[in-house]
Amino acid sequence: MQKSAQDLRQASRRPAAVRRRGASTEKTAQTRQTIVDAALAEFLEKGFADATIESVSKRAGVAKGLIYRYFEAKEALFSAVVQQEIVHAxxxxxxxxxxxxxxxxxxxxxxxxxxxxxxxxxxxxxxxxxxxxxxxxxxxxxxxxxxxxxxxxxxxxxxxxxxxxxxxxxxxxxxxxxxxxxxxxxxxxxxxxxxxxxxxxxxxxxxxxxxxxxxxxxxxxx
CATH class of the missing domain: 1.10.357 (Tetracycline Repressor; domain 2)
Incomplete structure (x- = not known):
């Protein structure tokens, strides 16, 4: 029996849904922590002006674009460092x-x-x-x-x-x-x-x- 157009559309969505499955909450938290720790090291070693998103990404071992998924700018990274090292601690x-x-x-x-x-x-x-x-x-x-x-x-x-x-x-x-x-x-x-x-x-x-x-x-x- 020939499949309907609706059946074909539903079938095509299933693999894509699997492929789009996001990282676990734990993995996401670990990645964010790695980035913040790397940013802390960069800021303390180089200062704010000379630290860059690229240098943070290299220290963290993650892609530069991934950092922007967590932090929209370098200032947001600094804010995260302050929260972690001073406010929460x-x-x-x-x-x-x-x-x-x-x-x-x-x-x-x-x-x-x-x-x-x-x-x-x-x-x-x-x-x-x-x-x-x-x-x-x-x-x-x-x-x-x-x-x-x-x-x-x-x-x-x-x-x-x-x-x-x-x-x-x-x-x-x-x-x-x-x-x-x-x-x-x-x-x-x-x-x-x-x-x-x-x-x-x-x-x-x-x-x-x-x-x-x-x-x-x-x-x-x-």
């Missing part, structure tokens, strides 16, 4: 994570201070270095870093400072209006260690701890 200082009865100062020492002590051993300081060094030429880097790292962190610090004030902790009231005060030693340390005096690096963790001491001091509770 960062110690959570959300107020809801405080233990019952734990003071804000103790909470910050347990979480943020512990993270800052290792900042030079991780990629976080080097990513910040790229933003500082190339942000003027590439404003998108500054926007990504501000949006994904600085703004959320300062907002959490501000909320913690409000809670400390309400509970009677001897916190310097200035940090409520200027939460960047708590983070200032981190930026100062990164600039010194990465640009100003590489031969004599400062201890960023120690500087941050001193800042905590000064902010949570009854003598400066204004």
């Amino acid at each position: 960062h110690i959570d200082v959300d107020e809801s994570k405080r233990s019952p009865g734990e003071s804000v100062e103790a909470f910050l020492r347990r979480t943020l201070l512990a993270s800052i002590r290792n900042i030079d051993k991780k990629s976080r300081a080097d990513i910040a270095r790229v933003v500082i060094a190339e942000g003027a030429r590439f404003p998108a880097l500054v926007e990504i870093y501000r949006r994904d790292v600085i703004d959320p962190l300062t907002e959490k610090i501000k909320r913690l400072a409000v809670s400390a004030k309400k509970s009677g902790e001897p916190v310097n009231g200035r940090v409520l209006k200027n939460p960047h005060l708590l983070l200032a030693p981190i930026w100062a340390g990164i600039v010194i260690n990465k640009f100003l005096d590489k031969a004599n690096p400062v201890d960023i963790g120690e500087m941050f701890e001193v800042q905590l001491d000064m902010i949570f001091s009854g003598e400066r509770n204004k």
Whole structure:
């Protein structure tokens, strides 16, 4: 019996459907991870300007066109690096994570201070270095870093400072209006260690701890 035109069309679709079957979710995630890891290495080694999609593809061992299936531009790659290395890996200082009865100062020492002590051993300081060094030429880097790292962190610090004030902790009231005060030693340390005096690096963790001491001091509770 002769097949109808509809039967022929359906038969022709079946092999194509099999051929178009996409990669598994796990494979897709692995490929994306490989690309982001390669981008991180490229940015830290060459900086943002000199890193290219082509160089990332070679380091990752994937086709250049494949990268564009995951990331529309180099800026999107940098954003993915920031998300992976800082946002998702960062110690959570959300107020809801405080233990019952734990003071804000103790909470910050347990979480943020512990993270800052290792900042030079991780990629976080080097990513910040790229933003500082190339942000003027590439404003998108500054926007990504501000949006994904600085703004959320300062907002959490501000909320913690409000809670400390309400509970009677001897916190310097200035940090409520200027939460960047708590983070200032981190930026100062990164600039010194990465640009100003590489031969004599400062201890960023120690500087941050001193800042905590000064902010949570009854003598400066204004």
